[in-house]
Amino acid sequence: MDLKEIQNLIKFVANSGVAEVKLETGDVKITIRTTLEGSTETTYVQQMPAQNMLQQAVAPQQIAPVAATPAVVVDENAKYITVKSPIIGTFYRKSSPDKPMFVEVGSTIGKGDVLCVIEAMKLFNEIESEFSGKIVKVLVDDMSPVEFDQPLFLVDPS
Known part of the structure; x- marks a missing residue:
């Protein structure tokens, strides 16, 4: 298989x-x-x-699963949705070094849009948005290791 x-x-x-x-x-x-x-x-x-x-x-x-898990943050960013990592791996903001970033701060996203790629065990997992909105903040640097449930993006759903 x-x-x-x-x-x-x-x-x-x-x-x-x-x-x-x-x-x-x-x-x-x-x-x-x-x-x-x-x-x-x-x-x-x-x-x-x-x-x-x-x-x-x-x-x-x-x-690991490929779908991102949204969660509401309870601090000064309470109006934003936090996109969290569904797996442990290495975070990439673009599919290859010569390609553009999937999303930038200010990008408008829709449900199913690819936000980033997380590599785990030589498997590249596209992380897709489960909702529409606007990227407010990118919380992880490109090519950084990420943990399960680690916040990746803040999204304004309005």
Whole structure:
């Protein structure tokens, strides 16, 4: 099973409303769990033959969801929506060094617009907006590491 098939499976499960899916094919085991908020948690484990296990340790890998999680900030920025990182990885404001930034301060965004890319385990995840508005502030520097639930952007929804 290749990475593209796994990504399609994650999207299908996230949109289906199913709580958990387990899939085993040959030497690959995949478990996808969805939470009440609709985000997914995927565990991807590849089994190795016994002789290779002695040579190297195998750890389960996490493939994180791609949808950004909006949350309301309770301080002086209370009127803004905070877009938070849905995964741990490296934050990029553009798809490649020779391309323009996805969004700038003052950019008007719509639902489904790509805000940034977060690289996790050599997988580049486009982070899409779940609402419309205007970018007020970019909270992370380009090519910086980000944590799960770390604020990335402030958006004025009006």
